[in-house]
Amino acid sequence: MEExxxxxxxxxxxxxxxxxxxxxxxxxYESHAKGIVDEDLINDVAYxxxxxxxxxxxxxxxHRGRATCPVCSGTVERNMDKQPQLVCNCGWRGYWHxxxxxxxxxxxxxxxxxxxCKEFIQRFPSAKNPSEKxxxxxxxxxxxxxxxxxxxxxRPGAVCLIGSxxxxxxxxxxxALTMGDKxxxxxxxxxxxxxxxxxxxxxxGRARQEAHAQGVAAKRQRQAEKKRRRAEKIKxxxxxxx
Ligand SMILES: [Zn+2]
Numbered sequence: 043m044e045e046x047x048x049x050x051x052x053x054x055x056x057x058x059x060x061x062x063x064x065x066x067x068x069x070x071y072e073s074h075a076k077g078i079v080d081e082d083l084i085n086d087v088a089y090x091x092x093x094x095x096x097x098x099x100x101x102x103x104x105h106r107g108r109a110t111c112p113v114c115s116g117t118v119e120r121n122m123d124k125q126p127q128l129v130c131n132c133g134w135r136g137y138w139h140x141x142x143x144x145x146x147x148x149x150x151x152x153x154x155x156x157x158x159c160k161e162f163i164q165r166f167p168s169a170k171n172p173s174e175k176x177x178x179x180x181x182x183x184x185x186x187x188x189x190x191x192x193x194x195x196x197r198p199g200a201v202c203l204i205g206s207x208x209x210x211x212x213x214x215x216x217x218a219l220t221m222g223d224k225x226x227x228x229x230x231x232x233x234x235x236x237x238x239x240x241x242x243x244x245x246x247g248r249a250r251q252e253a254h255a256q257g258v259a260a261k262r263q264r265q266a267e268k269k270r271r272r273a274e275k276i277k278x279x280x281x282x283x284x
Pocket of ligand 1: 112113114115116130131132134
C-alpha cells in the first residue's frame with residue numbers, strides 16, 4: 043500500500059462554509075417582527091447562506107466525482123482506483139478519502155436542496171435592499187428536500203443551513219421562529235405553509251411508528267403462541283409415553 047504523505051501542509055479540501063448561527067436567525071426574525079431593519083444582521087445572515095450554498099454545491103459535485111481543488115479552485119476529476127487520488131493541474135494532490143472526511147457528517151451534501159442552493163445564488167445579486175434580502179433568506183430556510191419533485195416534500199433542509207446538534211433541533215427552532223404584526227405577509231405565509239407540512243410529516247411519522255409497534259407486538263404474540271403450542275405438544279407426547 044502506498045504511504046500517505048502526512049507531512050504535507052497543503053489543504054486537504056476547500057474551506058467549507060459553516061451554517062447560520064441560531065441566535066443570529068432568532069434575533070433577525072425578532073427584530074423583523076417588530077419592524078426593525080437590522081441591515082448588518084441581514085447582510086451577515088444572507089452572506090453566510092450564500093457561502094454555505096456554494097460549499098454545498100461543491101460537495102455535491104465532489105460526490106459525483108468532480109472535486110474542487112483547495113489551492114486553485116479548479117475541478118479535479120476523481121479516478122476510481124482502489125486508492126482514489128485527486129491530482130490537480132496546479133500540482134495539488136490528495137486522497138479522495140481525506141477529502142471526503144473533511145465534509146462527512148457536516149450536513150454539506152446538497153441532495154434535494156441542490157436546485158434551491160443554485161436558485162439562491164442566482165437570485166442573490168437581485169436582492170439589493172434589506173427587505174428583498176430578508177425575503178430571500180426566509181425563502182431558503184423554509185425549503186424541504188426534493189420539494190416540488192414527486193408526491194410529497196422530503197425532510198426539511200434546515201439542518202443543512204442552521205447550526206444545530208440535530209435535524210430535530212433545527213426543525214424545532216424553525217417551527218418556533220418569531221412572527222409578529224410587522225412580519226412581512228410573505229414571510230408569515232411561508233412559515234405557516236412550512237409548519238403545516240411539518241405537522242403532516244409528524245402525524246405520518248407517528249402513524250408509521252404506531253403501525254410498526256403494533257406489527258412488532260403481533261409478531262411477539264404469534265411467536266409466544268407458537269412456543270406455547272410446541273410446549274403443549276411435547277408435554278402430551280411425554281404423557282403418552284408414560
Ligand atoms: Zn489546483
